[in-house]
Amino acid sequence: MDYAEHIVDLVGNTPLVKLQHVTEGVACTVLVKLEYLNPGGSAKDRIATRIIDAAEAEGLLAPGGTIVEPTSGNTGVGLALVAQQRGYRCVFVLPDKVGEDKIDVLRAYGAEIVMTPTSVPADSPESYYSVSDRLAAEIPGAFKPNQYENQNGPRSHYETTGPEIWRDTDGKVTHFVAGVGTGGTITGTGRYLRDVSDDRVRIIGIDPEGSVYSGGTGRPYLVEGVGEDIWPGTYDPSVPHEIVPVDDAESFAMTRRLAREEGILVGGSSGMAVAGALRVAKTLPANAVMVVLLPDGGRGYLSKIFNDSWMRSYGFNDVSEGETVADVLQ
Ligand code: PMP
Numbered sequence: 001m002d003y004a005e006h007i008v009d010l011v012g013n014t015p016l017v018k019l020q021h022v023t024e025g026v027a028c029t030v031l032v033k034l035e036y037l038n039p040g041g042s043a044k045d046r047i048a049t050r051i052i053d054a055a056e057a058e059g060l061l062a063p064g065g066t067i068v069e070p071t072s073g074n075t076g077v078g079l080a081l082v083a084q085q086r087g088y089r090c091v092f093v094l095p096d097k098v099g100e101d102k103i104d105v106l107r108a109y110g111a112e113i114v115m116t117p118t119s120v121p122a123d124s125p126e127s128y129y130s131v132s133d134r135l136a137a138e139i140p141g142a143f144k145p146n147q148y149e150n151q152n153g154p155r156s157h158y159e160t161t162g163p164e165i166w167r168d169t170d171g172k173v174t175h176f177v178a179g180v181g182t183g184g185t186i187t188g189t190g191r192y193l194r195d196v197s198d199d200r201v202r203i204i205g206i207d208p209e210g211s212v213y214s215g216g217t218g219r220p221y222l223v224e225g226v227g228e229d230i231w232p233g234t235y236d237p238s239v240p241h242e243i244v245p246v247d248d249a250e251s252f253a254m255t256r257r258l259a260r261e262e263g264i265l266v267g268g269s270s271g272m273a274v275a276g277a278l279r280v281a282k283t284l285p286a287n288a289v290m291v292v293l294l295p296d297g298g299r300g301y302l303s304k305i306f307n308d309s310w311m312r313s314y315g316f317n318d319v320s321e322g323e324t325v326a327d328v329l330q
Contacts, residue, residue: 008082011038011045012160016168016291021261022254022274026281028174028288032274033165036266036297040077041105043161043295047184048078050156051145052086061143066091068142070132073102074225074296075147080109091139093132098224102300119220122230129230147182148232154188161185162192165291173201175290177277179226179269180205180213180243183235185293190239205240206276214245222248222304222314223268225295244276249316251275252305255298259306265298268305 004010016031023030035043055061066089067079076092083090090111094103095118103113114135116128124130129148136144147153165173176193178186183205190203207213210220211227218229228235248268255271258264277292284290304310311317 006085007039008045008049008085011040011049013164014038016165017264019262019274022257023278023281026278026284027286028281028284028290030277030281030290030292031169032264032270033161033291033293034264034266035293035295038078040074040081041297041299042074042077043157043185043293044074044078045081046078046156046160047147047150047153048075048082048145050152050159051147051150052079052082054152055143055145056086061088062141063087065089065141065143066139068132068136068139068144069093069147070128071147073098073106073300075145076106076111077109079145080106080111083111084109091135091142093128093135095128097222099300099304101303105300122218147184148230148234150234153182153184153234154191154236157185157188158192159188161189161293162196165189166193166196169289169291171197172289173197173291174288175202175204175277175280175284176293177204177206177273177280177290178293179273179276179295180207180211180235180240181226181228181269182232183213183228185295187234187236187239189293191236194239202242203240204277204280205243206273207243207245208251208272209245209247211245214243216245223251223272224301225267226269226272242280244279246272246276248314252311252316254278255301255305259298264294266294267296267298267301270294270296271305 014037019030038045068091070093093114097118136142186205193201208221208223208227210216251272254275
């Protein structure tokens, strides 16, 4: 019989698939790594497992403990999965731009949710960073994984994501592309691929226009899970060779194209990563092999990116899809 003993044993070893249709004008191979096939539905399952294991080993988390974390949802799901398996309580602090669908998923795993305003500075007492600090201090037995500082985040990508890409491309990968949020993915995976290839793999970070990584001030953008208004300790700026900024309109248009033209239903940060990656891919020779990491699936964004009225309400007009059945019936 072939089965896993525990759901967390299924984290990682996600597959690569080649992009076939959105790659017009591109000569090289562009492969995407489907992190939504992790059991919790995102790349964050990887860091959650590593962070909880380390906290237990260091005595920071003990039976009866509570995990408190500011998270846009995916880290929460990963942590909730591991917490559920080991009997911890979870309290998650979220910015109010996060979609209802994502919040309901966290509640489904049994987590408690605290909402905070998106449009306040990081140092405001109302910000999701400050509120989570206060809860972690006040709840007895609380442990704050602190995904923005915890080095077990990048380490999990160094130990799993990087080696998987090297193995699955037979060492032929030439470019690695990922969106930057906490920076854990690009730092850990990028560092591994640079180390293992004697620095031949080029590492490219993609950032929402307006965020600090591409020289912005952290002004608001709508794409979720990427970009920062602070510099997290999990991001090592010496790892990426290049940072490419992509705006919301282009990120969301590519997210929708991936679903319709490739059959790949992923979130807005995946569309952002592919949009930025293809800009670079257009300049590369046919023998280049680019791997783009797609952090999560699209089901958490159905009422936003995949909803025409939501898109129009923000002035994104890229929603017309040609003749519809309604047009034919008129
Ligand atoms: N996309 C989504 C949807 C995310 O939740 C995250 C994590 N914040 C990222 C991308 C970025 O990954 P990282 O934090 O490793 O930079």
